[in-house]
Amino acid sequence: MGTPARGSNDGHTLGELAERFGVDVRGDASTRIHGVATLARAAAGQLAFLANPRYRSDLERTGAEAVVLREADAEACPVPCLVARDPYATFARIAALFDPTPALQPGIHPSSVVAADATVDPGAEIGPFVSIGARSVVHAGAYVGPGCVIGEDCVVGPESRLVARVTLVTRVRLGARVLVHPGAVLGADGFGLAMEQGRWLKVPQLGGVTVGDDCEIGANTTIDRGAMDDTVLGEDVRLDNQIQIAHNVRIGAHTAMAGCSAVAGSATIGRYCLIGGGAGVLGHLELADRVTITSMSLVTHSIREPGEYSSGTPIQDNRSWRRNAARFKQLDTLARRVKAASKDTE
Amino acid sequence: MGTPARGSNDGHTLGELAERFGVDVRGDASTRIHGVATLARAAAGQLAFLANPRYRSDLERTGAEAVVLREADAEACPVPCLVARDPYATFARIAALFDPTPALQPGIHPSSVVAADATVDPGAEIGPFVSIGARSVVHAGAYVGPGCVIGEDCVVGPESRLVARVTLVTRVRLGARVLVHPGAVLGADGFGLAMEQGRWLKVPQLGGVTVGDDCEIGANTTIDRGAMDDTVLGEDVRLDNQIQIAHNVRIGAHTAMAGCSAVAGSATIGRYCLIGGGAGVLGHLELADRVTITSMSLVTHSIREPGEYSSGTPIQDNRSWRRNAARFKQLDTLARRVKAASKDTE
Amino acid sequence: MGTPARGSNDGHTLGELAERFGVDVRGDASTRIHGVATLARAAAGQLAFLANPRYRSDLERTGAEAVVLREADAEACPVPCLVARDPYATFARIAALFDPTPALQPGIHPSSVVAADATVDPGAEIGPFVSIGARSVVHAGAYVGPGCVIGEDCVVGPESRLVARVTLVTRVRLGARVLVHPGAVLGADGFGLAMEQGRWLKVPQLGGVTVGDDCEIGANTTIDRGAMDDTVLGEDVRLDNQIQIAHNVRIGAHTAMAGCSAVAGSATIGRYCLIGGGAGVLGHLELADRVTITSMSLVTHSIREPGEYSSGTPIQDNRSWRRNAARFKQLDTLARRVKAASKDTE
Known part of the structure; x- marks a missing residue:
């Protein structure tokens, strides 16, 4: 074909x-x-x-x-x-050379709604049903596709491209040539809660999101804005679909994350890291540069050395797996028995 | 009630x-x-x-x-x-018989924007705030709900139903009676990157997505378009919410996948497979027909035989789990010790 | 800054x-x-x-x-x-006090489309490109942001806030002060299927979704409507981004779930539970009040006692992990050998 x-x-x-x-x-x-x-x-x-x-x-x-x-x-x-x-x-x-993506057609579609104090460069294209909020700026050569919502105090850098139905909630600043796929949500409230007398109290999320030049952000990926400081992606960070980046996370330049991976609040990921599909990084951790996490692994402590890291167990036929998994629950007992036995036989 | x-x-x-x-x-x-x-x-x-x-x-x-x-x-x-x-x-x-879903009301809502060379059958209904791109076709009896975005060269087959806020990015061809729930994104760029002199180079995604008759695609599910060939769903494939299907994946007819599961690039899933919630299949693998993967398992090699497959460990109270999990890190040493001991005692 | x-x-x-x-x-x-x-x-x-x-x-x-x-x-x-x-x-x-979220500006944006028999309180704000379906009601002080789609028979309670691009599909009833972030989809069809003569038969999803007062629902989170009864969130439930709540699930008041977690159909979660990021709960289970599930754990049976529960294995360098993971597949054999040996030496 x-x-x-x-x-x-x-x-x-x-x-x-x-x-x-x-x-x-x-x-x-x-x-x-x-x-x-x-x-x-x-x-x-x-x-x-x-x-x-x-x-x-x-x-x-x-x-x-x-x-x-x-x-x-x-x-x-x-x-x-x-x-x-x-x-x-x-x-x-x-x-x-053979990519049929249509060329930019500068101008604002008449159906779109742009705040009076927002700034859209005449060299940018704004598609239909776009809403642009107060004080936001769209630079030259940028494309804001159908159904995008840009809130207050956002920046869409030169030649950046929001394909369709992208949301920049508030205080989201994209660098140059950033590509954001449909359904992505940048700048939603971070998940900040304090328990007070048996009820959750919402902690205001007053920071923003800063995205470096040449980043790519996949479909339905979410990047929350920081609680006070910004959530930050360095340049050339590449995020696949359905990734969750919590508030205050910092991701180093040239790091790539595969689909459905997630980073919890205030974690810092180094440069040139590779995060496998469905992998998770807990909050407040640090990953050094050039750390690779294999798919569906969970990182529960900071990693200081480059290299490849994994967790999980191998796939097996369900019957074998059930037998082995049942033994996992006895593993500490088993190890103690072996230790005791080896002392006996010493 | x-x-x-x-x-x-x-x-x-x-x-x-x-x-x-x-x-x-x-x-x-x-x-x-x-x-x-x-x-x-x-x-x-x-x-x-x-x-x-x-x-x-x-x-x-x-x-x-x-x-x-x-x-x-x-x-x-x-x-x-x-x-x-x-x-x-x-x-x-x-x-x-008691489903109150409103009957189709053929016609194009006046707020919608349809490209001059797109084709909408008079027997289709196009809701408000819909955008339909160049050369796309919507067949008779189809419903395109509020806020949907259909890009270039797409096909919405007869009696298919895009409930609301669905995106078909480009070159997405849906068969007959396909049901797509809100927030789903079909045909976004596959995650194709080449590392070149320390920076990521984007690999153009020139293929499309083909979806067979009678498929159902859940809310916020993403199906990327192929790099060169299409990503393909056979007929009667049923995808729950928040599923990620990467580029060039092929899914056989009558396969059902539960929420939050994911298939990495170029994997091939057989017919009548059942993929549990949160399960993952790595790229370039093949699953035979009638393979069942239990929830949150990770498939790391091809599976040639029908049957049920699993990975992971059982849920336990955290204290017991910590003790056993710590022993997992010593498992190879433990096994060697047991082996050595059994030789000693032979 | x-x-x-x-x-x-x-x-x-x-x-x-x-x-x-x-x-x-x-x-x-x-x-x-x-x-x-x-x-x-x-x-x-x-x-x-x-x-x-x-x-x-x-x-x-x-x-x-x-x-x-x-x-x-x-x-x-x-x-x-x-x-x-x-x-x-x-x-x-x-x-x-320092949160710059703009104050409510009551009124309906002229671009929006409201069904003749829907009711919007004059004290509510409806943003641009909003669609509101038959018999739906928006109460005073509520905000429905740009690009939201509200289907039939929905209720947006007083002072509730749909930030942008939220979908309430049908029969979704939000209490007072509910905050819903962009891309969330409430009330999509539950994943109900019956296999009949080699093809899937869709089971109509005739229930709705009920969300209690003071709930928060994260970006791109999905909550399916019930098959016959409602899917129910108690008051003050807090859901982070990209969470999947299947049909007929019930979540008790004050429970908080972190990003990418999921609950399968008809499960019941207690009050004051904490569900970690990426964790999963299988269908038809019950979790008692005050149960904590750590990140990426899978709950496969009901939990009757409060406390913290976990599954999974620790993260390790890939080489060590491979050795240990290989031994996991021999764990039952290993345990039998240890048991036999300890009998031998008794």
């Missing part, structure tokens, strides 16, 4: 692509590319890539017009190829 | 219901039913059901006008009853 | 605050407060607080104008202070 090369009907020759992206051609440099596809499904006119060795077996049978790959794989390639040091990155750059 | 039989004030007699749904009446067939309720709370005029034996004790005290149940329970029933092979399914069909 | 004291430029003296909130001043009672901040970051004109002993070291260096603290900490405080029995609660009440 692949992807139609909409808006680029003439395509690009391998020679043009090689020059543009600084890679080498093997085979006919006049080969013309009209779109991209996976190695297994690519057809005539389409470019595929090989980066992960597990897909090498797809190479010889590929229907692709050409393939981006490493030097070491070039010999085995039955069609013309682009030889790159990092085929996946090169492919990503080429694929962007 | 039960449910008022709005729009069906005259109700239905047991005889009419028995004929319509192919079941038998015991007792007065002219008994008139005006609504449905649980066995424990039903009152005059209401029909209840008994399917799960755990609720059998509610039968003798029920205030229901009549009960749907199995042959074996009919004798113990103090009121007229409908005898069905599958009382729950029969009850579901009868209950649908 | 702290928080500007917008709309309260003159601030408040310590003396005024002490009188208003029933606490004592130490030092100059004419000290004027214009905002609040954390002990570590507070500057001139700002009030900070000290409640958690872990932050006591910040006290001597604080740049705060004044501090709220316990009697025992007053001596060590280098600036004027307010002495309170519960400094955090007192601080919360003072901070609310």
Whole structure:
């Protein structure tokens, strides 16, 4: 199936692509590319890539017009190829040429409601049914898609893009080129409560959210605003869908978090961390730079050293699991017995 | 309390219901039913059901006008009853008669914004504050509720229903009779990144999402579009709320997933699978047909055989759990010691 | 940075605050407060607080104008202070004076669409792009923010606040002073399915949702409506973001649940429970009052006694974890071996 090369009907020759992206051609440099596809499904006119060795077996049978790959794989390639040091990155750059996302159409849709003291740059596009609150600012080249709600004192930085139905509640400041997917909610009240005489007392959440340049925030992800200081994402932080970032959290630059992971209040995550899907980090902890947490692990203490960390138990057939899980409840007793026995036999 | 039989004030007699749904009446067939309720709370005029034996004790005290149940329970029933092979399914069909969901009112609400080259069938209903993008198509009998955003190149199949505030980002194709609950986001960018010289490079997501006939997609569930091929749900797939389906995932027909479960990129789930609440499936794995994953389990390798699978440890009082969990960290050492000791004593 | 004291430029003296909130001043009672901040970051004109002993070291260096603290900490405080029995609660009440949330502006935004037979009190504010369905009622002092969708037969109680883009699908009744954050969906269909001849049959969801007074519901949280009876939250229940509450669940008054936790269908949670982030409770269970579940634990059976409960394993470096996790799969065998060996040596 692949992807139609909409808006680029003439395509690009391998020679043009090689020059543009600084890679080498093997085979006919006049080969013309009209779109991209996976190695297994690519057809005539389409470019595929090989980066992960597990897909090498797809190479010889590929229907692709050409393939981006490493030097070491070039010999085995039955069609013309682009030889790159990092085929996946090169492919990503080429694929962007075929991305049919519509170009920005500056202006404010007549249905939208913009506060009198808000500022929208004439070079920004505001879609239908958008509401922009007092003192908020939308910079040039920004896109605020249909149904977005921007509250008071927010900033949408230059070339940032709120795809649709994004909410910036209040005091949310996005840097440049921030991409926010539908349903994300930034700047809602942090979960601050004090128990007083048997009832919860709400603690006002007076801080904001600061998001660095080049961040990406997934669909239905939530980032609460700080209680007093801001919740902060460094530059180039990448958050997948349905992630929960509590108030006062700080996430270092270039950290990536997979879907459904969560960070509790006032935790600090380092730079270049990788947080697996569904993983959790408790509040007030610190993670060093370059810490990797595997999927669905729970971090219950600060981690000072880079490296990979995990919790949980392996998946098993339910019958075996039940037997082992029942024994987990006896584990301390078991260990004491072994210890005692080993003393006996010493 | 039960449910008022709005729009069906005259109700239905047991005889009419028995004929319509192919079941038998015991007792007065002219008994008139005006609504449905649980066995424990039903009152005059209401029909209840008994399917799960755990609720059998509610039968003798029920205030229901009549009960749907199995042959074996009919004798113990103090009121007229409908005898069905599958009382729950029969009850579901009868209950649908009392569902007060308003009937479709074809037409496009004047507040909505439809692209010039989009196609809305005159037999579809488009609610207020809806935005429909270029080249998208809404078929006859479809309902697009308030605040929905439909981007470019989407299809809403016949009699499909987007309840409210649903987003179809781009290249999302829904089959017939698909039901999508509020806040769901289909077709957002998959989480595709390449690390290049210390910064993340976004990999364009050029595929779409294909959803088969009769699927149901829960509130705030997210289904990303494929990187190049589509993310695919077979027919009759049922997704609960807050589920995350990553790009390129394929889910087989009739599979049901409970709330907060997640499937990572490029995984393939078989037909008739049951995925428990909060369970996770890692990327690039395959699950055979008829695999059941229990709640909050993490699937870390492909599963080739049908059956039930689990991970995790049992819930305990925190003090006991702490002792056992501490021993988990010594488990390998413990096992080695036991092995060594058993050699000693051999 | 702290928080500007917008709309309260003159601030408040310590003396005024002490009188208003029933606490004592130490030092100059004419000290004027214009905002609040954390002990570590507070500057001139700002009030900070000290409640958690872990932050006591910040006290001597604080740049705060004044501090709220316990009697025992007053001596060590280098600036004027307010002495309170519960400094955090007192601080919360003072901070609310500096909350810049705009005051209610009663009236219905002209862009909104209100059903002819819906009732909106003249003292309520309805923001732009709001849709209100048949027979729904919005009481005095309530706020329905931009992009909210209220379906049929809903009630928004007095002084309740739907921040933005909240959906009340149908038959959702909110009490007084309920606060609902953006993206929350209340009253979507419960996940009710019956398998019939190889296909799923949808079970109509005819109940509603009842939310008691003073509840708070986080961003992108979902609360399904009941199958026949209502899903019920008692008064003063506090739900963080991205929580999933299935149909027919009942949650007792004053219970608080942290982000990403979930409760499956027909479970009953007691009063004053604390459910940790990412924790799950299976369906049809009961939790007694004052049960605490730690983060990411899974409750698989009813809990009858108050106390703290946990499941899971500790986080470790991945290499150690792999070794231990592998042994988990042999745990039953290991335990049998130990048992046999201890018999041997008896």
